[in-house]
Amino acid sequence: MTSATVEAPALVRRKPPAEVRRRRFLIAVADHSLLIAAAVIFLSPLVFIVLTAFMTNAQALSPDLWPHPFRWRNFVEIFQKAPLWKYALNSLLYGGLATLFLLMSSIPVAYALSRLRWRGRHAAFLVVLIAMMLPPQVTVIPVYVMWAKLHLVGTLWPLILPNLLGDAFSIFLLRQFFLTIPEEYIDAARVDGCGEFRILTTVVLRLAKPAIAAVALFSFLFCFNDFFGPLLYTGENPANWTLSVGLSQFRTILQVQWNLTMAATVVVMAPVVLLFFLAQRAFVEGVTLTGVKG
Amino acid sequence: MSPWIAGFSIFFGYPLVMTAYYSFTHYDLLSSPRWIGLANYRYLFETDQRIWPAVSNTLWIIAVAVPLNALFAFGIALMLSRARQGIGFFRTVFYLPALAPPVAATLGFVYLLNPGTGPVNTLLRHLGIEGPLWFDSPRWAKPSLVLLGIWGVGNLMIIFLAAVLDVPRHLQESAELDGAGPFQRLRYVTLPTISPVILFAVVIGVIEGLQYFTQAYVASTIAGGSAAAATEGANSLGYPLDSTLFYPVLLYQQGFRYFNMGYASAMAMLLLVVAFAVTALIVRNSRRWVHVQGPALR
Numbered sequence: 001m002t003s004a005t006v007e008a009p010a011l012v013r014r015k016p017p018a019e020v021r022r023r024r025f026l027i028a029v030a031d032h033s034l035l036i037a038a039a040v041i042f043l044s045p046l047v048f049i050v051l052t053a054f055m056t057n058a059q060a061l062s063p064d065l066w067p068h069p070f071r072w073r074n075f076v077e078i079f080q081k082a083p084l085w086k087y088a089l090n091s092l093l094y095g096g097l098a099t100l101f102l103l104m105s106s107i108p109v110a111y112a113l114s115r116l117r118w119r120g121r122h123a124a125f126l127v128v129l130i131a132m133m134l135p136p137q138v139t140v141i142p143v144y145v146m147w148a149k150l151h152l153v154g155t156l157w158p159l160i161l162p163n164l165l166g167d168a169f170s171i172f173l174l175r176q177f178f179l180t181i182p183e184e185y186i187d188a189a190r191v192d193g194c195g196e197f198r199i200l201t202t203v204v205l206r207l208a209k210p211a212i213a214a215v216a217l218f219s220f221l222f223c224f225n226d227f228f229g230p231l232l233y234t235g236e237n238p239a240n241w242t243l244s245v246g247l248s249q250f251r252t253i254l255q256v257q258w259n260l261t262m263a264a265t266v267v268v269m270a271p272v273v274l275l276f277f278l279a280q281r282a283f284v285e286g287v288t289l290t291g292v293k294g
Numbered sequence: 295m296s297p298w299i300a301g302f303s304i305f306f307g308y309p310l311v312m313t314a315y316y317s318f319t320h321y322d323l324l325s326s327p328r329w330i331g332l333a334n335y336r337y338l339f340e341t342d343q344r345i346w347p348a349v350s351n352t353l354w355i356i357a358v359a360v361p362l363n364a365l366f367a368f369g370i371a372l373m374l375s376r377a378r379q380g381i382g383f384f385r386t387v388f389y390l391p392a393l394a395p396p397v398a399a400t401l402g403f404v405y406l407l408n409p410g411t412g413p414v415n416t417l418l419r420h421l422g423i424e425g426p427l428w429f430d431s432p433r434w435a436k437p438s439l440v441l442l443g444i445w446g447v448g449n450l451m452i453i454f455l456a457a458v459l460d461v462p463r464h465l466q467e468s469a470e471l472d473g474a475g476p477f478q479r480l481r482y483v484t485l486p487t488i489s490p491v492i493l494f495a496v497v498i499g500v501i502e503g504l505q506y507f508t509q510a511y512v513a514s515t516i517a518g519g520s521a522a523a524a525t526e527g528a529n530s531l532g533y534p535l536d537s538t539l540f541y542p543v544l545l546y547q548q549g550f551r552y553f554n555m556g557y558a559s560a561m562a563m564l565l566l567v568v569a570f571a572v573t574a575l576i577v578r579n580s581r582r583w584v585h586v587q588g589p590a591l592r
Contacts, residue, residue, distance in 0.1 A: 135505040142312035227508040
């Protein structure tokens, strides 16, 4: 619009008929009002959850929707009534180590799948795809039996250690990104006498930073949000519960106090939301990467 | 390559073979597996009263949630792509719920939708409507889970938004010059161009539907009220009246609560066959839709 005014003022002066303008305006308003309405609906659950987190228990059970007075003590109480810090530490341990191991193991595999020409790389890629898509329930029983025989059920290690050996989804994502790196860079490095390992560390890793950041982020979030895994392996051992498992038990621990349960819910959601605002770009790029390039 | 091949064999190849083996045995983890032939499968297909609810609930959630999620994600993406102002703000608002950890989101929804004093029914009452029992009603428990799913549609929405914004402008413009209205442009330009993404959304949705666990587990144990330990809550799985008993939930209960590992393996084999059929479908189709997308990216 602005460029049109600069280039051809005469043309702009002859505005489109009032009727057309009004229709355009109404369409724009309709678009935005729909958006605003939808946004309000999407935000309201969060708003109600946060509001309830500040209520007294009696209030949470009344039809009141606005807390009076705001009861900040809820957030102190939940830390007293349940070992939230311990759960958080377990979540951090699980997410941190798993992500570290996963990057160490998946990057070389993804590189091999994307660059090196070797017999059967297409078949290997197909296998990765299939592994990615099968529900974990299909293989979970023998894997559980295996960890039980190693006496590691009850700890988080059955969830952390497998990452040392690569993860299908991350391999897939990284491979997709590595494929977009121009062959010329790699050839140039090769001509300069780089070995495959050095090409990987000096050329590919630097170019693929956004993809690696996205994979790390997803991996950490997956672990933080994971419920099935920690429930399966640490369900019987509350000392190793993560925030997800701990939160699922909150309502029983607190004898059905909705205000405190919602406070705990807010506490579990908060780090993720914070992480999102800190790393918004990596998020959006990462999500887009999974879809469009998939 | 080799560590991954090792990992793959340990955590994928070997368990796959062992699942098949266990499915022909009676195994409770304490004593060693005892061969019982096809008994597990016979029980699975003929006797078990809870298989059918589990299967039909799973099919129900896939059939209802997948199209609805895609529709909402696409609708929001379309609105966002047309918005003139505040795209960043709106995008964040719609994406935010997808970030909520599933356990937290489910807890939140069980509270929001609790029949007596939950905010949703309170608001409905102000409008003169007596809301349903939501998670406490066999009829409304699954729709409540669908609502929860729609709330968390953010990831899909971002993917759709990227695809919609990727539709070449010149196609839209030439269609407009040819006199195509907004709906015709949507039907003949936008939809065909982003069809690979729709396929992607559907397939991912089906795959996720086959593994639907966390939300159902948390909703049924919380709404159903449960005993002290994490594991005892498993008693109210499927609450109310098995209406939220999904296939993975039943598999978990059989395998890791009742320790019927052999029977759970038989269930896993059935799941494998179904999941494999879906996977084969996507891999066969992938060639088509990866190629469509390829040139547009470079």
